[in-house]
Amino acid sequence: MKTEIRIPFGPQHPDLEEPINFMFEVEEEYVKKVSVRLGYIHRGIEKLAEERSFLKNIYLVERICGICSFAHSTCYVQAVEELLEIEVPRRARFIRTIIAEMERIQNHYLWLAFTAKAMGFDTLFMYSMRDRDHILKILELITGKRVNYGLNTIGGVRRDLPEELQPEIFSKLIYLKKRAKKYKELCESDPLIQKRTKNIGILKPKDARKLSAVGPTIRASGIDDDVRSIEKYAAYDEISFNVITYKGCDVFSRILVRIDEIPESAKIIENALHNMPDTPTQVKTPKEIPKGETVSKVEAPRGENLHFLKSNGTEKPERLKIRAPTLANLTALCKMLEGANIADIPVIIAGIDPCIACAERMIFLK
Amino acid sequence: MLKKRAVPVEGLANRINELLKSLACQVYVQRNRRIWINASLKHFKDVLSKLIGEENFLYFSTITAVEVQSEYELIYHLTFAEALISVKVKVDQNNAGLPTITDLIPGATLYEREIHDMFGIKINNHPDLSPLLLPDDWKKNVYPLRKWWTKTRIAKAMESHEDRD
Numbered sequence: 001m002k003t004e005i006r007i008p009f010g011p012q013h014p015d016l017e018e019p020i021n022f023m024f025e026v027e028e029e030y031v032k033k034v035s036v037r038l039g040y041i042h043r044g045i046e047k048l049a050e051e052r053s054f055l056k057n058i059y060l061v062e063r064i065c066g067i068c069s070f071a072h073s074t075c076y077v078q079a080v081e082e083l084l085e086i087e088v089p090r091r092a093r094f095i096r097t098i099i100a101e102m103e104r105i106q107n108h109y110l111w112l113a114f115t116a117k118a119m120g121f122d123t124l125f126m127y128s129m130r131d132r133d134h135i136l137k138i139l140e141l142i143t144g145k146r147v148n149y150g151l152n153t154i155g156g157v158r159r160d161l162p163e164e165l166q167p168e169i170f171s172k173l174i175y176l177k178k179r180a181k182k183y184k185e186l187c188e189s190d191p192l193i194q195k196r197t198k199n200i201g202i203l204k205p206k207d208a209r210k211l212s213a214v215g216p217t218i219r220a221s222g223i224d225d226d227v228r229s230i231e232k233y234a235a236y237d238e239i240s241f242n243v244i245t246y247k248g249c250d251v252f253s254r255i256l257v258r259i260d261e262i263p264e265s266a267k268i269i270e271n272a273l274h275n276m277p278d279t280p281t282q283v284k285t286p287k288e289i290p291k292g293e294t295v296s297k298v299e300a301p302r303g304e305n306l307h308f309l310k311s312n313g314t315e316k317p318e319r320l321k322i323r324a325p326t327l328a329n330l331t332a333l334c335k336m337l338e339g340a341n342i343a344d345i346p347v348i349i350a351g352i353d354p355c356i357a358c359a360e361r362m363i364f365l366k
Numbered sequence: 367m368l369k370k371r372a373v374p375v376e377g378l379a380n381r382i383n384e385l386l387k388s389l390a391c392q393v394y395v396q397r398n399r400r401i402w403i404n405a406s407l408k409h410f411k412d413v414l415s416k417l418i419g420e421e422n423f424l425y426f427s428t429i430t431a432v433e434v435q436s437e438y439e440l441i442y443h444l445t446f447a448e449a450l451i452s453v454k455v456k457v458d459q460n461n462a463g464l465p466t467i468t469d470l471i472p473g474a475t476l477y478e479r480e481i482h483d484m485f486g487i488k489i490n491n492h493p494d495l496s497p498l499l500l501p502d503d504w505k506k507n508v509y510p511l512r513k514w515w516t517k518t519r520i521a522k523a524m525e526s527h528e529d530r531d
Binding site for chain 1: 396431432443472477494498
């Protein structure tokens with residue numbers, strides 16, 4: 001007789017980078033049902049935002065997540081700028097695009113490393129982490145920090161991108177593109193990676209739509225959703241790029257989508273650097289933000305990032321709502337895990353690039 | 367492919383006006399790529415089901431809850447190829463709740479649970495409303511994102527809770 005067993009996975013687990021809890025109902029070796037529980041790293045950000053000025057909130061939203069911090073701050077300042085009805089200088093929009101794409105490259109290298117670790121391929125983990133450091137170095141040169149760059153401000157960016165850094169950026173980008181090509185060849189030829197990821201964690205395009213998955217997760221199911229091409233924020237209206245999609249619907253396709261996005265991002269950066277306009281980087285803005293409400297969206301490395309901002313005419317916002325991509329992908333993740341073999345659970349979870357700190361934002365710091 | 371998507375927002379606004387004629391709701395264009403709809407509690411589900419049947423509907427983004435004086439406003443954000451459509455519904459403080467939309471959009475499950483946790487808005491017929499973000503021993507009727515629950519009040523409520531244990 002078959003009996004169902006319940007297995008908790010997390011909040012503390014060697015394969016999880018951040019605390020989250022899944023409860024699996026298991027029959028023999030296969031997962032029957034999944035339920036998810038969040039709340040282990042909830043920090044009160046939405047409530048805190050209501051107590052701080054619009055300017056201070058930039059640095060608060062940047063700390064939602066260390067990996068996609070720039071996506072959050074861009075999304076937030078775009079919302080404030082829309083309420084103020086100001087036009088951001090073109091050079092600032094180009095710099096935002098460049099940093100956003102660099103963030104995407106570093107995120108994808110980090111993700112590749114952790115997915116390799118989840119597969120038991122530690123050599124790839126080491127290589128990928130080493131290469132990620134190159135892009136972090138450039139980010140440090142431009143902004144002064146490796147994470148939480150503090151670059152965005154209302155009305156532009158706080159630092160210019162100096163001309164003399166360009167040769168170094170170009171040479172690093174060439175190196176990173178070369179490595180990405182190498183990793184793609186490796187993934188396509190290595191039997192270990194193929195066995196661990198092909199036909200694992202299937203998410204059919206129809207389900208992906210129904211469960212409103214976003215970012216590389218849905219692009220690996222053959223649907224070309226990308227906020228950069230839909231919304232055309234920052235400088236994406238002036239720079240052309242390809243939206244990468246794969247039709248495999250499995251973890252393998254998710255790997256390929258992300259690896260292919262690395263050279264594409266590098267191309268966007270090169271293009272933006274060549275066409276940098278010569279305008280100021282910042283405009284002066286009034287302190288008081290007019291009444292109103294607005295929704296702002298950006299494509300974070302993990303998918304669509306949405307901020308809703310409501311102002312009541314004072315120095316502090318009435319409400320700031322943040323929807324990070326991981327929360328959108330969690331329902332889809334539960335679907336992928338249904339029917340999966342227990343041994344495949346870590347690699348499927350790694351496949352959506354979960355960032356739990358993003359998905360949760362609010363509990364009290366006493 | 368990118369060009370195909372660059373359709374002006376007015377076309378969609380007109381189509382939606384036509385589509386929702388019988389449902390008595392206001393449609394207005396805020397700016398390029400942003401459309402807002404005010405719907406009544408009675409009709410909002412019909413509005414949503416008509417909208418997701420539209421050909422250019424892409425995916426459901428999220429639900430925002432906002433406290434407005436004595437009421438709550440729920441905003442359903444739907445992404446279309448041409449624009450982001452936000453449907454506003456008002457729920458009063460007496461809190462009769464509102465129906466779930468998970469039967470229309472399964473992807474909204476977690477968002478509804480989050481709103482239930484944070485604002486205490488009742489969601490009727492939802493499959494599972496167990497706490498998603500708040501701890502298991504969180505005190506009943508403490509809804510952290512409501513304006514009345516300031517930080518000090520919450521800290522106090524949690525203290526009395528700890529004494530009781």
